[in-house]
Each structure stands twice: as structure tokens, then as C-alpha cells.
Amino acid sequence: MTKGDVWAGLILAGLAIFIIQQALVLDYFSEYGLGPGFLPLWLGIVIFTLSLALIGIRILGRPEAFENEGGTSAGTGRALATWGGLMLAIALLNVLGFITSFVLLTFLLVLVMDRRSPSTSMVVAVGGALGFYLVFSAILGVPLPQGPWGF
Amino acid sequence: METLQNLSLGLSVALTLTNLSWCFIGVFIGTVVGILPGIGPPGAIAMLLPLTFKLDPTSAFIMLAGIYYGAKYGGSTTSILLNIPGEPSSVVTCLDGYQMARQGRAGPALGIAAIASFIAGTFGVLGLMLAAPPLARFALRFAPPEYFAVMSLGLTMVAYLTGKSVVKGLLATFFGIWLGIIGTDLFTAQSRYTFGQVELVDGIDFTVVSIGLFAVAEILVNMESRVKADLFKLPKGLRNLLPKLQDLKDCRFAFVNGTLVGFFVGLLPGAGATIASMISYGIEKAVSKHPEKFGAGAIEGVAAPEGANNSDAGGGLxxxxxxxxxxxxxxxxxxxxxxxxxxRPGPLLIHEHPELFWGVVASMYVGNFLLLILNLPLVPIFVQILRLPYFALYPMVLGISIVGVYSVNYSFLDVWLMGFFGLLGYLMRKLHFPMAPLVLGMVLGKPTERALRQSLMMSQGDFTILFMRPISATLLSAAVIILLSPTVQRLSLREKKGPQRV
Structure with a gap:
């Protein structure tokens, strides 16, 4: 996974620059000794150095941890599509409430990702949502995000 | 004598109906989590963490510890019956356990796994009971420099031992420390990396990160591919699950080996149950009179790793x-x-909350006994869980993750962050970045910074305080040696290879 590691190194190096930039705004020393900027500054420097080391190791071809998790691009696509569905459901939480968002998420995942029939998908989605409502809302009293329908 | 008195205090705590119930719930969930390949103990504990806020800490710890060691029992079931480890530390059990199942000996394989787990798990708790209090008494001498040193050593070991790349381990550690210091600075009340969000003033909640990294990321990894495997039929009746007397004789050394290796490896931060089970399997094979049988269905090859991964739980605590x-x-x-x-976790915990420490210790004796029952006569019932369709399971895990995170602060930002950490956890697995250093860095980030700054307040800014005190100097030297060891190893290897090239 040479490319992946190089990308990871670049992203982490970018994060390190951000950490350093913000740390420079904070006090390095304070009246109590070291200030709030001390640790972040050094963290940023170390992360930056290690990121470059990671990129260097990959480009120079050191045999350290060279293998990847395996899997296919189709598999990665399935995982990312599931994540996209989750993020969509999170975006809808505020608008539709938990129960409706969960029904939509489950229905789509089971129907599209698992290629089950619409009726099976709906049974899993509605049954699951009902279970959540009973356990968390009715029994445990956890206030779930509500939609315009009151649930 | 004092230990026995404390143990009786622990038993009086653990044997109340409430705590017995929480212990049973914990080991039950642990067994289920161990059996299900799709979700591991970290994910399960992360999801349940928000629900424990309303519980008494002792009861909550008894339940969470039950999930921790209970999963190690359940993990062997899928290793033996499906050749798929229910949790990572059961991977070695697949080698001989699955071969035993293929030879029609699934019952004795499951039986010896449960018995080895029980013996090693119980002795692991005994080790915990005897080792933790004196270590805590010794640590009472610690001042901020020693705390800084011990936390630095812990973080270094975890970065070094988990994963195959030290660079990636260190990057994960430092990223975790950065996540841990987001929020208000403890000494000056200045905000750090809050992006102007009021919700981040108290920092990112650990539950948010852990549920994202473990529960959500686990689902994403499982969505990539589903392994379909045939489940071996279990023999009916307890008698067919019990190993024969000869099997028990063959496993005598494996029980001792698993117990000792698991406990001592468990003491080392970062080593973990998977390494413990691999070492004990290696030792067992090395001392066996029939090493050729290993990998082909040797019963000792099941007993040793299963014992080690259970004893590791006691050592790790x-x-x-x-x-x-x-x-x-x-x-x-x-x-x-x-x-x-x-x-306040630390050396004072046992002194200030003896009911928690001794209650947990006593509950682990009880829990191991409950697990023996759950994993011997009741294993055929648990195996039915494996017939649950995955498409009905993973949406529930995602739902519990959302509800669990939202219920911590009723914050939508937390739920968004959980989604982000889910993707991060998935990418980390794909790129072989270890997770343990990140979560440990996050938990220990603030305490480590506090200890460092307090140390320098003590010395009026003189860093040599960290190297002038014997305990902190020893611990920090150990951390430096660990950090430098890969470079030294590489250099010595290069020296050895050098003449050959010429």
C-alpha cells in the first residue's frame, strides 16, 4: 500500500503544520511554567518528522509494514457506500428524527448493499426501529432526536 | 491474611444480587460478542459505555470487565467451528481447533477451550489479586516526574509492540495525544484546537472516538467481504463435549504454560492477548514430544492459546x-x-475504593465459573447466534452507535465526529495503523502533559528533574531503549549482511 502510506504521510504532515501554526498562537511559557503551547508545538514537530519518515520509508522501499489489509476495490466501494449512508442518516437526524432516519438507513443498506427484497428490507428496518423505540425511548428513557412527527 | 480479608470484602460486594446480575450480563454479552465475528469487545464496550453512566461504578466495572474476559471464552467457538476467529486473540485456536472439528472432535475441542480458559482465567485473577496491591503501594511513592515517566514508557511500549511499523505506531500515539489535549488547558484555561465550537471546550468525548474507531469501523471492514463458511454440527449432550481423561493429561503442561505466559505478557502494555496466545502455542509446540501433530488437530494446540488469552485479562488489569x-x-x-x-485511576484507587478493586476481583472468580457453565453445557445454544443473518445485525450496531454517542451530551456534533472517526478507523485498518496507541494516547495525553508540567513546576523549569530521580530515570531510559531498539537491530543486521554482499 505504498500510495496509501504516502497519502497518509502527506495528510498527517498537513495536520502537523496546522498543529504547529495553532500552537505558535498559544503561550509557550506561562506564569505556571510551561504554557499551553509547549506540548502542541512539539507534538506538531514530531508528527511532521514522522510523517516525512513514513513517506521516505515508502518511497525508498523499506520493507517495513508493506502489506495492506487486502480486499478489492469493489469491497472498498461497499464499505464507503455504507459510510456514506451512515453520514446521510446523521445529516437527516436533525430533520427527520432518529426513528425515521434509522428506518431509511436500514432499508437502503439491506436493499442495496445486501440485495434483499424490498419486503425483507422493510421488515428489518421497521422491526429494528421499533426495537430501538421500545428499548431506548420507552424502557431506558433515553431522549432520541425527534422529527416533525414527534418520534 | 490481609488479602483474604480483602477478598471477603470483595465477595460481599460481588455476591449481592445486583452485582451478580451485572456480572452475568457482562459475561453473557462477552460470550455473544466473542462468538460473533462482526463485532469485538472494544466495540461492544464502547457502545455500552454511555449506558453505564447511571450505574454504580463497581457494578458497571464488573459488567464491562465481564465483557472483556467473557469475549475470550466465546472467541474460541467460531475458531473451532468455522475456522474464523471470533476475536483476534483466538486466531491461533483456529490452527488445531478447526482441524479437531474436521476430525469429528469439535466437542472435546470446545470443552478443552472452556476448561483451559477457566483454569488460566482463574489463576490470572489470582495473579491480579496478588500483584496489583503491592505494585500500587510501591507506586504511592510516585511524584509527577515518575508519573510522567511511567506514562511515557506505557505509550512507548504500546507504540512499539502493536502493529508492525514503529513509525505508524508512534504517529498513532502522537495523533491520539493531540486528540486528547483538544479543549481547555487545565493550567491557564486557554482553548486549544476547539475551532470556535463551544461543544469542544471540554474536549472530544472518548466515547465518540472509541465507538467510531471500533464499532463503526468494524462494520465498514465487514461490509467489504463476507466469508461464508459451513458450521460444523455439535455433538449432543454434555458428555460428548467433555474431553477424555487422556486429553486432560495431554494438556497438563498447556494449562500451566497458557496461564503463566498469558499473565506475564498481559502485564506488558501493548503486547496483548494475541501475542500471548502465539507465544504459548510456540512454547507448547517446542516442548511437545509430537510437534508434527500441531496444526493437524493437537488438543494442546487449543488448550495453550485459549489459556493464555484468558490469563492475559488478569495480567492486563x-x-x-x-x-x-x-x-x-x-x-x-x-x-x-x-x-x-x-x-481517579492510579495507585490510590485500590486504597480509596477497595470495594471496587476487590469487588471486581471477586466478580472475576464468579464470572469465570459462570463462563464455564455458559461455554460447556450451553454452547449449542450460543452457536445458534451464528445463524443470525448479518444484514439484520449490522444496522442495529450502527443504530446503537448513533444512540450511544448522542446520549452522552445530546450533541449532533458528537454524532458527526463519530462518523468521521468511523472512516478514520476503517482507513487506519486498511493502512495498518494500529488503533491501540491512538486510544491510549488520547486517554493518557492530558495526564501525561499535566505530569510533565507539574514536574517542571517542581524543578522551576529544569528538565533534568526527569533524569535525576532514580525511578523516573530508569523508566525513561527503558522507553528510550525501546525506541532505539529497531534502529540498533537494523544496524546490526546490516553489519552482519555487509561482508556477504562483498
Whole structure:
């Protein structure tokens, strides 16, 4: 996974620059000794150095941890599509409430990702949502995000 | 004598109906989680963490610990019947356990796994009971420099031992420390990296990160591909699950080996149950009169790793409960739980909350006994869980993750962050970045910074205080040696190879 590691190194190096930039705004020393900027500054420097080391190791071809998790691009696509569905459901939480968002998420995942029939998908989605409502809302009293329908 | 008195205090706590119930719930969930390949103990504990806020800390810890060691029992079931480890530390059990099942000996394989787990698990708790209190008493001498040193050593070991790349381990550690210091600075009340969000002033909640990294990321990894495997039929009746007397004789050394290796490896931060089970399997094979049988269905090849991964649980709790230093993902979560419940993990924990420490110890004896029952006569019932369709399971895990995170602060930002950490956890697995250093860095980030700054306040800014005190100097030297060891190894290898090239 040479490319992946190089990308990871670049992203982490970018994060390190951000950490350093913000740390420079904070006090390095304070009246109590070291200030709030001390640790972040050094963290940023170390992360930056290690990121470059990671990129260097990959480009120079050191045999350290060279293998990847395996899997296919189709598999990665399935995982990312599931994540996209989750993020969509999170975006809808505020608008539709938990129960409706969960029904939509489950229905789509089971129907599209698992290629089950619409009726099976709906049974899993509605049954699951009902279970959540009973356990968390009715029994445990956890206030779930509500939609315009009151649930 | 004092230990026995304390143990009786622990039993009086653990044997109340409430705590017995929580112990049973914990080991039951642990067994289920261990059996299900799709979700591991860190994910399960992360999801349940928010629900424990309303519980008494002792009861909550008893339940979470039950999930931790219970999963190690359940993990062997899928290794033996499906050749798929229910949790990572059961991977070695597949080697001989699955071969035994193929030869029609699934019953004795499951039986010996449960018996080895029980013996090693019980002795692991005995080790915890005997080792943690003296270690905590010794650690009472610690001042901020020693705390800084011990936390630095813990973080270094975890970065070094987990994963195959030290660079990636260190990057994960430092990224975790950065996540841990987001929020208000403890000394000056200045905000750091809050992006102007009021919700981040108190920092990112550990539950948000752990649920994202473990529960959500696990689902994403499982969505990539589903392994379909045929489940071996289990023989009916308890008699067919019990190993024969000869099997038990063959496993005598494996029980001792698994117990000792598991406990001592468990003491080391970062080593973990998987390494413990691999070492004990290697030792067992090395000393066996029939090493050729290993990998072809040797019963000792099941007993040794299963014993080791259970004894590791007791060993892993020693540094956690006596020093406040976790050695694994689950340890980090248990430590975070102690903070969330308002306790102060560290050497004073056993002294200030003896009912918690001794209650947990006693509950682990009880829990191991309950697990023996759950995993011997009741294993055919648990196996039915494997027939649950995955498409009905993973949406529930995602739903519990959302509800669990939302219920911590009723914050939508937390739920968004959980989604982000889910993707991060998935990418980390794809790129072989270890998770344990990140979560440990996050949990120990603030305490490490506090200890460093307090140390320098003591010395009026003189860094040599860290190297002038014997304990901190020794611990920091050990951390430096660990950090430098890969470079030294590489250099010595290059020297050895050098003449050959010429």
C-alpha cells in the first residue's frame, strides 16, 4: 500500500503544520511554567518528522509494514457506500428524527448493499426501529432526536 | 491474611444480587460478542459505555470487565467451528481447533477451550489479586516526574509492540495525544484546537472516538467481504463435549504454560492477548514430544492459546488498576470509564475504593465459573447466534452507535465526529495503523502533559528533574531503549549482511 502510506504521510504532515501554526498562537511559557503551547508545538514537530519518515520509508522501499489489509476495490466501494449512508442518516437526524432516519438507513443498506427484497428490507428496518423505540425511548428513557412527527 | 480479608470484602460486594446480575450480563454479552465475528469487545464496550453512566461504578466495572474476559471464552467457538476467529486473540485456536472439528472432535475441542480458559482465567485473577496491591503501594511513592515517566514508557511500549511499523505506531500515539489535549488547558484555561465550537471546550468525548474507531469501523471492514463458511454440527449432550481423561493429561503442561505466559505478557502494555496466545502455542509446540501433530488437530494446540488469552485479562488489569496505565484498547476504555464515573485511576484507587478493586476481583472468580457453565453445557445454544443473518445485525450496531454517542451530551456534533472517526478507523485498518496507541494516547495525553508540567513546576523549569530521580530515570531510559531498539537491530543486521554482499 505504498500510495496509501504516502497519502497518509502527506495528510498527517498537513495536520502537523496546522498543529504547529495553532500552537505558535498559544503561550509557550506561562506564569505556571510551561504554557499551553509547549506540548502542541512539539507534538506538531514530531508528527511532521514522522510523517516525512513514513513517506521516505515508502518511497525508498523499506520493507517495513508493506502489506495492506487486502480486499478489492469493489469491497472498498461497499464499505464507503455504507459510510456514506451512515453520514446521510446523521445529516437527516436533525430533520427527520432518529426513528425515521434509522428506518431509511436500514432499508437502503439491506436493499442495496445486501440485495434483499424490498419486503425483507422493510421488515428489518421497521422491526429494528421499533426495537430501538421500545428499548431506548420507552424502557431506558433515553431522549432520541425527534422529527416533525414527534418520534 | 490481609488479602483474604480483602477478598471477603470483595465477595460481599460481588455476591449481592445486583452485582451478580451485572456480572452475568457482562459475561453473557462477552460470550455473544466473542462468538460473533462482526463485532469485538472494544466495540461492544464502547457502545455500552454511555449506558453505564447511571450505574454504580463497581457494578458497571464488573459488567464491562465481564465483557472483556467473557469475549475470550466465546472467541474460541467460531475458531473451532468455522475456522474464523471470533476475536483476534483466538486466531491461533483456529490452527488445531478447526482441524479437531474436521476430525469429528469439535466437542472435546470446545470443552478443552472452556476448561483451559477457566483454569488460566482463574489463576490470572489470582495473579491480579496478588500483584496489583503491592505494585500500587510501591507506586504511592510516585511524584509527577515518575508519573510522567511511567506514562511515557506505557505509550512507548504500546507504540512499539502493536502493529508492525514503529513509525505508524508512534504517529498513532502522537495523533491520539493531540486528540486528547483538544479543549481547555487545565493550567491557564486557554482553548486549544476547539475551532470556535463551544461543544469542544471540554474536549472530544472518548466515547465518540472509541465507538467510531471500533464499532463503526468494524462494520465498514465487514461490509467489504463476507466469508461464508459451513458450521460444523455439535455433538449432543454434555458428555460428548467433555474431553477424555487422556486429553486432560495431554494438556497438563498447556494449562500451566497458557496461564503463566498469558499473565506475564498481559502485564506488558501493548503486547496483548494475541501475542500471548502465539507465544504459548510456540512454547507448547517446542516442548511437545509430537510437534508434527500441531496444526493437524493437537488438543494442546487449543488448550495453550485459549489459556493464555484468558490469563492475559488478569495480567492486563494489573497495570490498569494499580498504576492507571492501560495496556490495550479495552484497557484504555476501562480507564476512560473510571474517569467518566468520576474516579481517579492510579495507585490510590485500590486504597480509596477497595470495594471496587476487590469487588471486581471477586466478580472475576464468579464470572469465570459462570463462563464455564455458559461455554460447556450451553454452547449449542450460543452457536445458534451464528445463524443470525448479518444484514439484520449490522444496522442495529450502527443504530446503537448513533444512540450511544448522542446520549452522552445530546450533541449532533458528537454524532458527526463519530462518523468521521468511523472512516478514520476503517482507513487506519486498511493502512495498518494500529488503533491501540491512538486510544491510549488520547486517554493518557492530558495526564501525561499535566505530569510533565507539574514536574517542571517542581524543578522551576529544569528538565533534568526527569533524569535525576532514580525511578523516573530508569523508566525513561527503558522507553528510550525501546525506541532505539529497531534502529540498533537494523544496524546490526546490516553489519552482519555487509561482508556477504562483498
Amino acid at each position: 494489573v497495570p490498569l488498576l494499580s498504576l492507571g496505565i492501560p495496556g490495550s484498547n479495552v484497557g484504555a476504555m476501562l480507564l476512560a470509564a473510571l474517569y467518566l464515573w468520576g474516579l
